[in-house]
Amino acid sequence: MELSSVVCICILLSVTLVVAPVSGTELTSNTTEWVWEGESVSLDCTTQVENGTFLWKVNGDSLPASDRYYISKNEANTNSTLIISPIFRNDTGSFICEVSNTTVNETSNAVNISVAKPPDSLSIGCSAASLTGGVQLTCSWIGGDPAADIELSFNGTIDKGKNEVNRSVNLDNDVQQPEFICQGNQVGKTSKCNITLERPLSTSHDNNAVTSATEGENIKLTVSLTSQNSLTPEYAWVRLSTDTVNITSDGKYKVESSSSGSTLHISSATGSESGTYECRARNIIGTTTFKFNVEVKSKGSGGLSGGAIAGIVIGVLAGVALIGVGVFFLVKKLK
Ligand SMILES: *[C@@H]1O[C@H](CO)[C@@H](O)[C@H](O)[C@H]1NC(C)=O
Ligand SMILES: *[C@@H]1O[C@H](CO)[C@@H](O)[C@H](O)[C@H]1NC(C)=O
């Protein structure tokens, strides 16, 4: 009987010890764990200790002297606020406040503050650059500390890394999905960009149009791309005859290309350059064929066709006949 009551008292005592509040002094922050350089943070210390004196500490030491620390307290002496503005990376640490009076000395819970340096630019960058034989895709959000986590998504696969992620895409492989997406995350702050790549297109091109020239003239065949993100395609010019002939720049032909289009120059055309030409523009998304129909006319006699000459002869003859009729009436009236 006596033993059980002792055990009972013991249990009650230990339960009371565990449940009793460890400290009547509590520290809170108005931010989550990470803050960015240049921002402001407010730490709030509330206590039940009467007539206490507040002492702020970081990493176990008193706060260093700084004109970026603003400490204030309420009149009742139950609350002290520390504002750090602007916060720097070297403010990273574990903050506590201690409250003591003549009889008690209480320490608050610790609040950890981590200060991040943001990446150099506000948002992540997406870029696609042409390389010989393909394209280099880049997602870049560099300069952050800690470094931003980067994800590059394209054609159904994701590449991950820190600060910057690149992927080379070969022209010879098919692309299932033309959208290229970059996602960045620096300790919870996120940024996203995307580019939808397109095959080379030209809304102004007409495959049925005929380019006419006279023998000896220079001919210019131009493809002007209107697609926004077609990169710099690879262009191949061919001439369609019994078999397809690849055109390379030589004395007769000259090809000039850029990211916005391609031009084939044919110098002093002859009848044998009449025919169909194709410009085949290819990038990682696909190939577009632009057709040109060229008609080179012979110079003929003195530059006028037989029909035109016949017309002039008839006109002259008719004029002479009319003058004859006029003269006839004039002579008749005078009589
Ligand atoms: C925290 O408090 C500071 C100082 O009052 C203020 O500038 C900052 O915007 C606050 N931060 C948040 C996340 O409310
Ligand atoms: C706190 O200070 C007030 C007035 O200065 C005094 O009346 C009171 O007894 C003090 N309380 C304690 C717990 O020291």
Ligand SMILES: *[C@@H]1O[C@H](CO)[C@@H](O)[C@H](O)[C@H]1NC(C)=O
């Ligand atoms: C923290 O860094 C800032 C700027 O980098 C510097 O001015 C300051 O002296 C450093 N130390 C403290 C305690 O603020």
Ligand SMILES: *[C@@H]1O[C@H](CO)[C@@H](O)[C@H](O)[C@H]1NC(C)=O
């Ligand atoms: C309160 O106690 C801590 C250790 O728990 C000690 O470091 C500190 O100096 C004490 N403060 C006062 C004002 O007595």
Ligand SMILES: *[C@@H]1O[C@H](CO)[C@@H](O)[C@H](O)[C@H]1NC(C)=O
């Ligand atoms: C795109 O994905 C398909 C299927 O996984 C693959 O066969 C193809 O080679 C990929 N294309 C590129 C350009 O990586």
